[in-house]
Amino acid sequence: MLGTIIGIIIVGLIAGFIARALVPGDDSMSIGATLLLGIVGSFIGGFLGYLIFHKDADEGFLQPSSWIGSIIGAIIALLIWRAVKGRRAVR
Template identity: 65%
Template sequence: MIIVALIAGFIARAVVPGRDPMGLGGTLLLGVVGSFIGGFLGFLLFGRDFEDGAAQTSGIIGSIIGAVIALLIYRQVRGNSHARI
């Protein structure tokens, strides 16, 4: 899961334009969060794996999509907090 999370985090950072000053740990965390977001979206959209529940990890494609969503949310939160200072 760590390797998939790193790959998803790196791809999400490459796909979404702009600078993201985060290191390897931040990229890994982005990928892990993205994997859970992708798993949740897969649960909602496809209704599979009801036994596993909504909090589950996803594959590489779901992780990348989830990481892109997480990165966009992170930028919105970070951007709004800096604008108030």
Template identity: 50%
Template structure:
């Protein structure tokens, strides 16, 4: 049963990561593994932020998905800033 839970989080992270990559402008060449990690970390960050704002943690509800995607976008933006990706060349 735990294997299906882990696989579920991997798929959830992949979907949230791909959506975040689609929202953030520019091209991302981070690969599928980093996309999964980005989505999973973003889900945790978004879940914690939304949990603090709404007074409770959300599971697989629309607010949980929205929080995960927003968290993944935030993580991707921070990742791009830290690694120097997508900087405009003047």
């Protein structure tokens, strides 16, 4: 159980950093916010992967598809965060 939690944290942190590097723009996020972005992205990517391919985490977390799904999910989460953040700034 502890290994799974540590794995999720590591994958989330790496996915968050990669998502922030791939999406252009200024994001003043702390390491904790980047970690949260990656973890949320992992859940989004895992959910989308399950909907599309009908496979889940029972086959393991350290697969290329899970990394790609985590990064794509983190990009989606980052774009949603920017849209919500931009909406608040306009008001």
